[in-house]
Amino acid sequence: xxxxxxxxxxxxxxxxxxxxxxxxxxxxxxxxxxxxxxxxxxxxxxxxxxxxxxxxxxxxxxxxxxxxxxxxxxxxxxxxxxxxxxxxxxxxxxxxxxxxxxxxxxxxxxxxxxxxxxxxxxxxxxxxxxxxxxxxxxxxxxxxxxxxxxxxxxxxxxxxxxxxxxxxxxxxxxxxxxxxxxxxxxxxxxxxxxxxxxxxxxxxxxxxxxxxxxxxxxxxxxxxxxxxxxxxxxxxxxxxxxxxxxxxxxxxxxxxxxxxxxxxxxxxxxxxxxxxxxxxxxxxxxxxxxxxxxxxxxxxxxxxxxxxxxxxxxxxxxxxxxxxxxxxxxxxxxxxxxxxxxxxxxxxxxxxxxxxxxxxxxxxxxxxxxxxxxxxxxxxxxxxxxxxxxxxxxxxxxxxxxxxxxxxxxxxxxxxxxxxxxxxxxxxxxxxxxxxxxxxxxxxxxxxxxxxxxxxxxxxxxxxxxxxxxxxxxxxxxxxxxxxxxxxxxxxxxx
Amino acid sequence: xxxxxxxxxxxxxxxxxxxxxxxxxxxxxxxxxxxxxxxxxxxxxxxxxxxxxxxxxxxxxxxxxxxxxxxxxxxxxxxxxxxxxxxxxxxxxxxxxxxxxxxxxxxxxxxxxx
Numbered sequence: 037x038x039x040x041x042x043x044x045x046x047x048x049x050x051x052x053x054x055x056x057x058x059x060x061x062x063x064x065x066x067x068x069x070x071x072x073x074x075x076x077x078x079x080x081x082x083x084x085x086x087x088x089x090x091x092x093x094x095x096x097x098x099x100x101x102x103x104x105x106x107x108x109x110x111x112x113x114x115x116x117x118x119x120x121x122x123x124x125x126x127x128x129x130x131x132x133x134x135x136x137x138x139x140x141x142x143x144x145x146x147x148x149x150x151x152x153x154x155x156x157x158x159x160x161x162x163x164x165x166x167x168x169x170x171x172x173x174x175x176x177x178x179x180x181x182x183x184x185x186x187x188x189x190x191x192x193x194x195x196x197x198x199x200x201x202x203x204x205x206x207x208x209x210x211x212x213x214x215x216x217x218x219x220x221x222x223x224x225x226x227x228x229x230x231x232x233x234x235x236x237x238x239x240x241x242x243x244x245x246x247x248x249x250x251x252x253x254x255x256x257x258x259x260x261x262x263x264x265x266x267x268x269x270x271x272x273x274x275x276x277x278x279x280x281x282x283x284x285x286x287x288x289x290x291x292x293x294x295x296x297x298x299x300x301x302x303x304x305x306x307x308x309x310x311x312x313x314x315x316x317x318x319x320x321x322x323x324x325x326x327x328x329x330x331x332x333x334x335x336x337x338x339x340x341x342x343x344x345x346x347x348x349x350x351x352x353x354x355x356x357x358x359x360x361x362x363x364x365x366x367x368x369x370x371x372x373x374x375x376x377x378x379x380x381x382x383x384x385x386x387x388x389x390x391x392x393x394x395x396x397x398x399x400x401x402x403x404x405x406x407x408x409x410x411x412x413x414x415x416x417x418x419x420x421x422x423x424x425x426x427x428x429x430x431x432x433x434x435x436x437x438x439x440x441x442x443x444x445x446x447x448x449x450x451x452x453x454x455x456x457x458x459x460x461x462x463x464x465x466x467x468x469x470x471x472x473x474x475x476x477x478x479x480x481x482x483x484x485x486x487x488x489x490x491x492x493x494x495x496x497x498x499x500x501x502x503x504x505x506x507x508x509x510x511x512x513x514x515x516x517x518x519x520x521x522x523x524x525x526x527x528x529x530x531x
Numbered sequence: 532x533x534x535x536x537x538x539x540x541x542x543x544x545x546x547x548x549x550x551x552x553x554x555x556x557x558x559x560x561x562x563x564x565x566x567x568x569x570x571x572x573x574x575x576x577x578x579x580x581x582x583x584x585x586x587x588x589x590x591x592x593x594x595x596x597x598x599x600x601x602x603x604x605x606x607x608x609x610x611x612x613x614x615x616x617x618x619x620x621x622x623x624x625x626x627x628x629x630x631x632x633x634x635x636x637x638x639x640x641x642x643x644x645x
Contacts, residue, residue, distance in 0.1 A: 206611075
């Protein structure tokens, strides 16, 4: 029993409700959002250290005995993800102050951000599969508001597809839960794990496993199901895009990670082999997209797809090294995607276009921006000692240990394509002759945007260089994912 | 009884897919409504239709309905109600803005690379 587990969910929720009032005062809106996020971040960090020192923390609502009540579980995986989410949200909100526009700020922008954080943290923390569906809906509802807020033509057209896809995937999620409940008769995730192990995963459970992969794959944008992502995300304004790119698909990835390491682990020859091939094709499809476009937003959006593939490749290895690598890479990708979308946002605000062919020569007017972009690009590609390196190294090592030599080599080779796709932005936008542009924001305003962006990039450098200090946390997370009995024992037998 | 329910659910899904494949936005929204109705009925059926008494805790009671699927459906209905309401408002708003309810004419997000 530890009420602390709930604080990173309750605090954003509370501030989200408070901020629905007082829409006229910008100071109240901005200050309230920032204060709430910092408060939640502090509680998440202390929760992280509690989990590190004392093991998995949990709380069951209503004081019910364990498999019956809704349990919230904070283990190393979820504590790390919750902390990263709140950290990034602070900087994205800071970035929004001078970029999102006062019209949106006056119209429930900050409450929607707080609600999306509530949903994301809830989905990371919950220990009940139906409760996960509810938190998914909370974050989706807030994301519908954010993607359509402002009501421009592109936003309306893009958001209709986004909502339709998510409504269908939510219906599929409910269907998958119904099937699982019919066979297992429980909704507590630890209890499901025990019951599936007892009946040794008959074929019908494998079918349900594939159904769950489809549901979460739609949210995470894996290979055949990523088609909705580029058009819908491109419609969102840069700060919202940074928030979505850093957090939303990662919730789907986390859900696949959790279900495929806790529930469906007795027929890995089928389920994890499927996941392996899907992740390889996801990387391939992402690379093709990232190289094909001359639109800066699209290039980075397709890099989300690539990263999802790399993380799931680590999960598909199903050994401790691969899973630890997947954790390392997941956190890295959240940070670096936020940084890249913020940088690309600044480029778009400076040039007034997303088309690379209409840009050029930014190096003369803003050299610092150029160098920071180059660092972020190298970090994304995983050049040592920057942040992507450790994760990718461990994922490839896990792949070799599991005997997937060729696919591991493929994953490593695609790093070069990733590098090429982001360096193209550097070459076209920063090098060459200066071209006539219509800036959306003045230089003084983009400098204000640059401060939070630079801090996020510095965090990502620290994440790569200081990987040694993070290893104890990550190896705890890897061990927990590789051995479901730790999670199960902590939930069902603890106290 | 479960067999009949399976056909009812299957029919709802069929109608939902047919409606969602059409081009009119309003038909698509009705389709999503039917899809979630089908999913809710599926939860009810999957929980088992047996049991005739309310699940009140007492000694020696053998015949009672499973309360959990009902709680799940209640939650799911509320959520899908909210989402459908939002979707309808969005459809109306985009009809005003884009002057069409034809989904194939809504190409705001796709920027062609010249």
